[in-house]
Amino acid sequence: MEVSYQRKVNFYETDAQGVVHHSNYPRYFEEARGFFLENIGFPYHRIREELNIDIVLIELSVKYKHPLFFGDIFNIETKFNVENRYFFYFEYQVVKNSEIVSTGRTRHCCIDRQTRKIVPIPDLLV
Template sequence: MIYSRKVNFYETDAQGVVHHSNYPRYFEEARGFYLESIGYPYEKVRNELNVDIILLELSVQYKNPLFFGDTFSIDFYISDMDRFFFVFEYTVRKDNTVIATGKTKHACINRNSRKIVSIPEVLRLK
């Protein structure tokens, strides 16, 4: 799946480069885009499934900079999924240049008990 957006000025540092702390936010935006694309935006996951999706691990490898006004895309997919855990992998690109790569690991928890639960069927890979 591919998510695209443009760099906002407030995401850059004094040198005009996207600050490293924004890449986890970009990954989160991509995951939100994924949930919307399968018909389960995060508010529906929370309210109808009574589940929160939590972040367990995060890694980012920075390769090249992005600057204010740049348009970039994030190619991402679920690379691993079992009963309780799933992993997204990301490649951030500007044109054909790899800007960063990353990986996040997640689990679902019941919103009331805060205990890990099986990934709901509607969120599982088909």
């Protein structure tokens, strides 16, 4: 499944040259990931409260291809993939005017909120 999240670059996200600072891309990915979960009917708060688990980020990678600038409108195409019973990942493509400007990947697992121990991926996410 793929979900598209649209966003506009804010001035505070840019550096002195007007280019989006590299540190913002992980934030964009987090926003897109939250939007993805909302779209499948399981936002973070519901996962935490109803299933008593937290989704933990354990790995992050970003590839920068072209810059984004203040005022640019872009989409983040987000895909969810299961690695095995315990680990899953999201893949991201940041797209502006049909051009891929950045790609990324985050790897995750779920942990029990009380014990803080890893648990299998809930069926509702698979």
